[in-house]
Amino acid sequence: MQKKRVVFNYPPHVVEQPVISKLVKEFDLTVNILRARISPKEEGRLVLEITGKRQALEAGIHYIRELGVEIQSLAQDVKWHEDRCTHCTACISACPPRALDVNRQTMEVSFNRDKCIACEACIPVCPYQAMEILF
Numbered sequence: 001m002q003k004k005r006v007v008f009n010y011p012p013h014v015v016e017q018p019v020i021s022k023l024v025k026e027f028d029l030t031v032n033i034l035r036a037r038i039s040p041k042e043e044g045r046l047v048l049e050i051t052g053k054r055q056a057l058e059a060g061i062h063y064i065r066e067l068g069v070e071i072q073s074l075a076q077d078v079k080w081h082e083d084r085c086t087h088c089t090a091c092i093s094a095c096p097p098r099a100l101d102v103n104r105q106t107m108e109v110s111f112n113r114d115k116c117i118a119c120e121a122c123i124p125v126c127p128y129q130a131m132e133i134l135f
């Protein structure tokens with residue numbers, strides 16, 4: 001089994017198509033919607049976690065691309081500006097999956113983008129605007 005966290009950017013002509021249910025039914029994938037911003041007849045954005053067998057995942061993503069949906073890794077859309085981070089740790093307890101974590105010995109904060117679910121909980125608690133989510 002493989003898991004991918006991705007962002008789907010929908011063009012208007014795809015927004016009303018049952019894309020997610022096709023991924024589930026035809027490709028036997030499990031789809032967890034982390035965030036959604038979709039309006040009828042307008043462009044839309046979904047942040048998803050997709051789980052399934054490697055070949056099924058590749059086939060499903062190929063199918064989505066063929067529809068004209070632009071797909072990118074979630075990691076590209078979440079930025080930790082390390083140069084702004086003062087390692088104050090204010091964000092640590094706010095981050096549900098512990099994508100932001102602190103080494104208790106050195107008190108250095110680190111960001112693991114593979115764990116991030118783009119929930120935005122860190123944005124309001126960071127006094128230095130060190131976290132940025134580009135959607």
Ligand code: SF4
Pocket residue numbers: 078094095096097098099100115116117118119120121122123131
């Ligand atoms: S967006 Fe959510 S999951 Fe990602 S680092 Fe911020 S609080 Fe953690």
Ligand code: SF4
Pocket residue numbers: 084085086087088089090091092100109125126127128129130131
């Ligand atoms: S709240 Fe902001 S400045 Fe403080 S540790 Fe987290 S990312 Fe760094």
